Structure formats: structure tokens, C-alpha cells
Amino acid sequence: MKPFDYQRLETPEHLGHVEAGRFLGGGTNLIDLMKHQIETPDVLVDVTRAGMDRIEERGDAVLIGSQVSNTDLASHPLIRRDYPVLSSALLSGATQQLRNKATTGGNLLQRTRCQYFYDTARACNKREPGSGCDALDGLNRFHAILGASENCIAVHPSDMAVAMAALGAVVVTRKRDGTEGRIPVTELHRLPGDRPDLDHVLDEGELIVAVELPASPPRLQSYRKVRDRSSYAFAVVSAAIALDLEDGHMRNLRIALGGVAHKPWRATKAEAMLEGKMPEAALFMEALEQEMADAEGHGHNDFKKILAPRVVVAMLRELTGLGGN
Amino acid sequence: MYPLMLTVNGTVHDVEIDPRRSLLDLVRETLGLKGPKKGCDHGQCGACTMIVNGRRINSCLSLAVTHEGDTVITVEGLSEAGELHPLQQAFIDKDALQCGFCTPGQLCSAAALVDEIREGLPSVVTGEVGVAMTNEEIRERMSGNLCRCGAYNNIVEAIRTVSGDKR
Secondary structure (H helix, E strand, O other): OOOOEEEEOOOHHHHHHOOOOEEEOOOOOHHHHHHOOOOOOOEEEEOOOOOOOOEEEOOOEEEEEOOOEHHHHHHOHHHHHHOHHHHHHHHHOOOHHHHHHOEHHHHHHOOOEOHHHHOOOOOEOOOOOOOOEOOOOOOOOOOOOOOOEOOEOOEOOOOHHHHHHHOOOEEEEEOOOOOEEEEEHHHOEOOOOOOOOOOEOOOOOOEEEEEEEEOOOOOEEEEEEEOOOOOOOOOOEEEEEEEEEEOOEEEEEEEEEEOOOOOOEEOHHHHHHHOOOOOOHHHHHHHHHHHHHHOOOOOOOOOHHHHHHHHHHHHHHHHOOOOOO | OEEEEEEEOOEEEEEEEOOOOEHHHHHHHHOOOOOOOOOOOOOOOOOOEEEEOOEEEEHHHOEHHHHOOOEEEOHHHOOEOOEOOHHHHHHHHOOOOOOOOOHHHHHHHHHHHHHHHHHOOOOOOOOOOOOOOOHHHHHHHOOOOOOOOOOHHHHHHHHHHHHOOOO
């Protein structure tokens, strides 16, 4: 690991007083990447003791401090009761050891990555811009089918962020000049385009202070993760769905997909086709096929174009009481 | 070098450390406790598992310098007054190991697991009604601890014995 200066942030208000550097939360991704010398920060700013570790219920929102651990968030009674899709997504990720350490903000800002990003003997535009992408013609079973570019087909591995995308969460930030930022979680991460080295839209030194969940979320919620092992494995495809059923009609429907793109993917085309309609299996499939119209496989991951719609359709059938498979 | 004070297995340590040093290296190299093992050093195998402030973590992925004031328990701290921890005895009784390299991490993980279940912390396989100590629960909750000898069945049985649930 390369040498670095270590600093602690006492409170978010002191952001302007510490050296600019990489923020350290639970470190479960960053420390690992520093050991590989893929991340080589000169300064680490430890934000775990800056008072951002509470979950607060406000009138119109639930505010989750960015340093609340994945375990504490997943097991919080309010989250278990009103936002079960989030609890379920969190518990689907990683291991108990990692969830105890990983934080809410850190989970969002873990690197979008694939095995070629870790392998310094291979070309990776995300690790080394301009070096190429060995995943395009390589082992790309886990890679993106939506929103990718010829420069990068890695996926964002978070389960939590997929659930937050379906819940309409907003990321609350603080910049070095003291101003506050508010970014919908669906707009926090970037698609790779020609800058796959950039994962997110935050400014240099901009700190995630909290994540805000809107109050009164849709009543029907579900998270499903398809993976190669039943525990401790990234999703091949995952989906988070939230909706209400009013007089038999689907309302406030939100569908987010994981494991298919460089960011949590809101299936807005499918949502628009289904909103206000009565549940119907054929309609579900039609909407999801529409969503997948632009999907592009790279060989080993072609199956995701079929799997992702099937996962969502199965979940919608279950949530709306259609049953069957 | 950075100053650090922390408590490991009840003993307070006051040290000066390189900020790059992991909690695992601090405990093994600086403090000389060789129970916790360095398996993968990347948070994948769980051999380095320690209990910090009541929660189990991968000590290889945690910088020691971030643990100012923390209370750490390693496998050496599980036994009390010369008596083996019930889980240690159960691992012996149920033959829950072969080479033993992963065992310190398995034991710390299992000790924390028993507390987590007592506390009612859910896992992804937990239903609405609360946690039952089933094989499925134990397997899910122990998925962060690999055993290359494949002693999993006996590890699960040892943990179930200690939890008091005989299903």
C-alpha cells in the first residue's frame, strides 16, 4: 500500500478545514483497492466519527446518516416495516462481517467494477483511461447489457442502491464551501460513456452526509437477487420493485434493476407502460421487452436480456397476486 | 506514525503505528496474538474475523488507526478463566475442523452470530416472525467464513448445539 496522510473529520461542518482526499467509510472496498494499488490516495479522510451515524424520522422523510452501517440500516424497525425492499436488498449483499463495517455512503460510492479492473495485467479503461477494455471480448458473463459503451461494460455491484432507486431516494451532500447538494440516487452514478474512470457525479471533496427516503413509500415491495451462490455473491441480475394497488390498478410503480448497467437501472419505459393499468401477465412481459429493446449482450452475458425481464415479470405476478410463474 | 489506544481481549494497548497497518497486522505482528489468521487478506475468507465493539468484522480490511478507543476480541479472548468458550468445546465435540486454519475466524464469527440472533438481527432468510436457529440461518450467517477442508456440516452442527436449538 502506498503511504498516505490520515485525517479524521470531526463533523461535516469542518469539511473545509481538512485536506482534500479520499473519504474513508467502512473501507471494505477502498482498503482492498489500496492493497492492490488500484486506488492510491495521498490523503485519507476518515468520516466514520463525524456524527453521521443516525437514522432520523422526519415528517416527510426518513434521513439515513451516511455512516449508518449496512447492518444497522437493514435491521432498523422502521426500515423493516415501511421499506422492506431496502432491508432485503441490504441483507442480500456481502457477508455479516462486511455489512457490519460497510456504510450507507460507502456502499453507494464503492467502485463500479469488474474482474478486469482488479487485474492490473489486463486492459481496463476504468483503471487506466485509454488502455482499452479486455472485458469486451473476455469473460463478460457478469457485465452490463444496458447503458454501456465500447469503453466499459462493468456493472455497479450494490444491492442497496437498487432498492434505493426504486424508493426514490435522494442523496444529501455537503461541499467543501459549505453548500448542500441534493441528488436523486438514480442520478448519482454515471454511465461510462467515454469517461469510465468516473463512477459518479460528485464534485471533488463533496461528502455524502445522508440519504433521504420519501415518507409513505408504496406498500407492495420486493427485492429479488439471482446469483451463482445462495450467499456472498454479486447479482447476475437483481430487481427492486415498489408499487401500490388501488382498485385493482397499479400505481406509483417503480422498477429498478441491478447487475445490468454501470448504475442502478430504473426501468422507466416499463414503468410508463404499466402505470395505472390492471395487472396482466402478457402486459408485464410486453413492458419489460420494451425496456430491453436497446439491451446489448457481449457473448457470455447475452442471457441477461432474457433473464432480467423474466425476473421482473415473476416479481410483478407475485406482488399483484396473479400468482403462477 | 500515529498514536493509537485500543483494548484487545481486556488489555489496553498504547502504540504508535503506520496508518497503513491493518487491524489484523497490528494484532498479529505488533501485539503478537497469532490466533487471527491472514488467509486472503481481501475480506473474502473470514479467517481474520474479530469482534470489534460487539460486531464481527474482517480485520484485514480495517486500518488499525481507525480503531482508536475500540474494544477488540480475538479468538484468544473467547475463553474465560481457563475455560473454553462453549463454541470451542462444541467445535471439538462435533469435529468441526480439519486443518484448523480457518477455526479462529469461524469461532469469532460464530460467537458474534449467537449474540446477533439473541439481539434479533435479521438475515436475508429470516421470515416475518423472527429468527429461528435453523441450518439455513446458520449457513447464511456464516457465509463470510470459508473452510477449504470442507468441515461445514460439522461447523453448522457445533453452532446449532450451542444455540440450544436441536432442530
